[in-house]
Amino acid sequence: MDDQPQRPPPPQERKKRIATQLIDCQEPQEIDFNHFGLHYGDKQIKFANECGVLTHSMISINYQTWKKVSQGELEMLWLTIKRRWNIQNNKRRGDVLKICNIAWKSYKKRLIRDFMANGRDPIPIYPYLDPDTWKTFKKERSSKEFQIISEKERANAKLQKNPTRLGPHGYRGRQAQWEQEIASGGLSEELASELCKIKSQRSKDFVMGRLSKNESGSYYAPLGMQATLTKLAEVESQISRGDWVPEPGEDSLTAVLGREHPVRTRAVGHTVGLRKAIHGIDKKKRKMRSTGSELFYWLGLSVWGLIQGRKQQNSTPSLPQTSVGVCTRKNTLTPMNKSKPIELLRERLKNNPLSHVVADDGILETDKFEFWVEHDEILQLLNKRTLDVTILTVWEMNLHSIARVKNKCSFLNPHKILGESCQENPEAVINYIVDVMRIQQGKQFLIAPYLQRAFARYGKYTSNPISWTLDECNQQPGDWECGYYVMKWMMDFVMVEQHGFLSRMVLKKKSHDWKIWKDLEALFRMIKDSKAMEVDNEHRNIKA
Numbered sequence: 001m002d003d004q005p006q007r008p009p010p011p012q013e014r015k016k017r018i019a020t021q022l023i024d025c026q027e028p029q030e031i032d033f034n035h036f037g038l039h040y041g042d043k044q045i046k047f048a049n050e051c052g053v054l055t056h057s058m059i060s061i062n063y064q065t066w067k068k069v070s071q072g073e074l075e076m077l078w079l080t081i082k083r084r085w086n087i088q089n090n091k092r093r094g095d096v097l098k099i100c101n102i103a104w105k106s107y108k109k110r111l112i113r114d115f116m117a118n119g120r121d122p123i124p125i126y127p128y129l130d131p132d133t134w135k136t137f138k139k140e141r142s143s144k145e146f147q148i149i150s151e152k153e154r155a156n157a158k159l160q161k162n163p164t165r166l167g168p169h170g171y172r173g174r175q176a177q178w179e180q181e182i183a184s185g186g187l188s189e190e191l192a193s194e195l196c197k198i199k200s201q202r203s204k205d206f207v208m209g210r211l212s213k214n215e216s217g218s219y220y221a222p223l224g225m226q227a228t229l230t231k232l233a234e235v236e237s238q239i240s241r242g243d244w245v246p247e248p249g250e251d252s253l254t255a256v257l258g259r260e261h262p263v264r265t266r267a268v269g270h271t272v273g274l275r276k277a278i279h280g281i282d283k284k285k286r287k288m289r290s291t292g293s294e295l296f297y298w299l300g301l302s303v304w305g306l307i308q309g310r311k312q313q314n315s316t317p318s319l320p321q322t323s324v325g326v327c328t329r330k331n332t333l334t335p336m337n338k339s340k341p342i343e344l345l346r347e348r349l350k351n352n353p354l355s356h357v358v359a360d361d362g363i364l365e366t367d368k369f370e371f372w373v374e375h376d377e378i379l380q381l382l383n384k385r386t387l388d389v390t391i392l393t394v395w396e397m398n399l400h401s402i403a404r405v406k407n408k409c410s411f412l413n414p415h416k417i418l419g420e421s422c423q424e425n426p427e428a429v430i431n432y433i434v435d436v437m438r439i440q441q442g443k444q445f446l447i448a449p450y451l452q453r454a455f456a457r458y459g460k461y462t463s464n465p466i467s468w469t470l471d472e473c474n475q476q477p478g479d480w481e482c483g484y485y486v487m488k489w490m491m492d493f494v495m496v497e498q499h500g501f502l503s504r505m506v507l508k509k510k511s512h513d514w515k516i517w518k519d520l521e522a523l524f525r526m527i528k529d530s531k532a533m534e535v536d537n538e539h540r541n542i543k544a
Contacts, residue, residue, distance in 0.1 A: 028086035036272045037095035040172040047085060051096065052103035054080055057128040059100070061108050061137050066101045098271040112141055161224045164209045170269055171205055178208045187219045197233040199240070202278075203253045206267035207232065231256045249278050357390075359397055364413035371415065389414045395487050396447065399494045409494050410440035411447045445498055447490055 031039050031047045039047050058077050063069050077100060078093050087096070115122040116138055123129050140146060166174065181187070187195065191211075198204050207229055211219040221229050235252040238244040246255070253267065254260060264270040265277035359369040377388040396411045416432045436446070 028084060031085050031087070033092060033095060034172065036269060036276060037092070037098075038170070038172055038269050038272065039095075039099070044169070044172070048099060048103070050084065051081060051099045052107065055100040055104045056107050056126065059104055060133060061104075061111070061129075062133060062140070066104065095271070102271065108137075111137065116141060162210050162222075162228065165212065166209050171209060171267060172269075174208070175201070175205065178205075181219070186217070191219060191221055191229075194229050194233050198236050198252065200236065200251045200253065202251060202267045203232050203236070206253055209267065228256060249274070251278075357394065357397075359393075359413075364393070364396070364411055364416075369413060369415075392487065395490065399447070399490060407494070408444040408498050409447050410436065410443040410445070412436060445493075447494060 029043065029047075031043055032041045033039055054077060058080070059069055059073060074097060078096060081087070081096055081100075082093075111122055114120065123131060123134065182192065182195070195204065195207060198207065207221075207225065208219075210222070210225050212222050214220055232252050235244070235255045239246065239252065244255070246252075249260075257266065260266060260274045260278070262274045265272050265274055268277040357371055357373055371390060371393065373390045373394070374388075377390055380388065392414050396414070399409075400411055413432070417429060440446075
């Protein structure tokens with residue numbers, strides 16, 4: 001009997017990880033998405049891997065950026081993933097393609113790091129990689145221009161002091177796990193006391209995602225995270241005391257680390273945009289705070305666009321046929337004296353007597369509304385003479401396009417509520433008002449240059465009349481109203497008065513002649529001094 005001790009068997013060599021292969025599925029699989037558009041669940045890694053394999057095989061690596069990929073290829077990629085994973089909601093297309101974008105970039109980095117740098121051939125591992133494509137890829141990545149870009153990216157990567165330690169799962173499903181570990185005493189006393197001061201869930205997730213574990217299995221803050229953790233606790237204390245009130249889109253994390261990237265959000269996900277991740281941010285990129293001079297600048301821009309007209313290469317459009325009450329002209333301003341002709345404008349308008357204007361669906365009525373503006377009317381406007389109803393219509397279109405933030409106003413089409421229309425075709429006027437009230441149910445106010453006759457007809461011919469509270473504007477002496485004053489008061493109500501109407505009623509006042517002319521002189525000075533007067537000769541069509 002051999003008493004010598006037996007030698008342990010040699011350790012088996014660990015198999016190297018091979019490239020993920022696509023497995024044919026007999027039935028579609030299922031994947032869930034959270035409210036951020038991130039996939040989660042037991043199959044989230046499998047889903048991400050399949051998205052990566054499909055992207056590698058369907059999208060060429062020789063595109064410079066993801067934006068350069070053709071829409072046809074992206075659509076085919078989306079439809080393939082949608083069919084394999086039974087994704088019913090087409091709104092997930094953008095979320096899925098973000099995953100594919102990241103997988104595509106990681107694939108190219110892996111080819112450079114693991115194959116180009118070592119002189120290896122990736123084609124045996126990635127059989128869908130074409131030899132010619134790989135040759136072109138190596139040539140481009142070996143260029144001097146690409147090396148300069150790579151050096152800059154490596155330098156930026158070294159600036160990252162607190163990288164996350166979460167792996168491919170990210171923050172999804174981590175909160176419940178972390179709460180359980182905190183409750184069971186998995187944090188050091190000092191770390192637990194600092195973390196209890198942080199109330200913001202996003203800030204807390206940011207810290208937990210960057211903690212390390214010691215030999216005993218307890219979490220501790222690495223050296224680079226200690227200062228950040230202390231600052232977060234101090235800012236949270238300021239918020240709790242009321243010393244600092246965060247604005248929409250701000251919290252303790254942005255106060256310590258600075259503004260968020262608009263495309264990726266810290267402690268949420270690198271595919272989740274800022275406006276989706278942080279509540280309270282307006283969906284528009286920038287809130288519009290319009291001043292009077294800016295508003296007249298936009299009016300001038302539209303007016304001069306009308307002056308230029310639209311370039312018709314093949315044929316000149318014919319005048320539209322109008323029914324009773326449509327495009328009926330009505331002068332709303334008695335002509336002024338001391339008019340000054342604009343010779344340059346006349347020269348430009350000599351060969352273009354008409355401009356075609358289109359108001360999109362839902363602005364002035366249910367369908368789009370098309371009308372024509374005679375350039376003589378624009379000359380009248382700029383010479384302080386008779387103001388035509390078509391100019392008021394363009395003015396309403398400008399107000400609609402500018403006042404879209406918290407706007408409670410809807411706009412009536414001036415062409416449809418003229419006095420002549422009320423006399424000759426009252427049923428059409430009534431039907432128009434009913435349609436506008438139906439499609440603008442969420443609005444509180446109706447804006448129109450004049451509407452007394454129209455609503456008088458409406459109240460006469462309906463069994464359910466409406467009681468209206470009218471906002472009255474300044475009037476000139478006599479029984480006529482200045483069209484420019486009408487424009488001014490429409491602007492005042494839309495931009496300011498609508499937000500405090502009924503709480504601060506605007507009383508009807510009588511204006512003196514000198515005050516009227518002073519206001520109008522200031523109005524025209526803003527129109528004529530605006531940069532909108534400097535336009536080129538390119539023809540274009542105005543569309544709100």
